[in-house]
Amino acid sequence: MTGVLASVAALLVVGFSASLAWAHARLLSTGPAGDSTVAEPITAVTLTFNEPVKQSSTTITVTTADGSSYSDGAARVVDSTVTQAVRALPAGAVRVTWRTVSADGDPIQGEFGFTVAPSAAPASATPSPTPSATSSARPVNPAIVTRSPDAAAPKSAGSSVPWLPLGIGVAVVILGAVGFLRWRRRSLSR
Incomplete structure (x- = not known):
């Protein structure tokens, strides 16, 4: 009986530890996307995680090749x-840490x-059109947030079940039932 209890306790510890490991934040996407080329000026770099992160411990460094x-x-x-937020980036490679x-x-x-590869603007004397009164006052940032190459694929609704803890729970129930049946058989045979 003590062996069964020790096994159950060990399975619970392993299951609890595994569920804690799943609690870490994971980078889902970046803007601009990793390994992409941007032609328009950007004003900020964004990172999106699967869960909230702490402001006080967050740093992002945006550097150029030099x-x-x-x-x-x-x-x-x-x-x-x-x-x-970033200052105007020159053309060339940019590294975000x-x-x-x-x-x-x-x-x-x-x-x-x-x-960063700025688009080549034609050298014409024609002034650029001014925005119409109906256009949005909010500037559009061309650094569209997309998946980074190393980000995990989004999970479907059915795959969010933590299989390891569920499997451990089933194993605990089975071991408990086996232990109970052994105990019951021993107590009846006395």
Whole structure:
């Protein structure tokens, strides 16, 4: 009987530890996307995580190939999205290095890069059209948030079940039933 209880306790510890490991924040997407090329000026770099991260422990560094930093102020966290304002980026390779802390207190970090390739504007004397009165006053940021290459595919609604803890729960029930039946058989045979 004590062997069965020890097995059940061990399974519960393993299941609890595994469920804690799933609690870490994971980077879902970036804007601009990793390994992309942007032609329009960007004003910020964004990172989107699968869960909220801590503001006080979040840093994002945006640098060019020569090592110059273009980060403008501190990163701003709103729920699971982190935004880092940037100064005007020159043409060329840009490296984004980030570090933050998950809601469960575990530090996570990473990096990605993209290329700035300004679009070649034709040298014409024609003035650019002014926005109409009906156009939106909010500027459009061409750095569309897309999936980074190393991000996990989105889970379907049916795949969000934590299979390991569920399997451990089933094993605990089976072991408990076996232990009870053994105990019952022993007590009846006495």
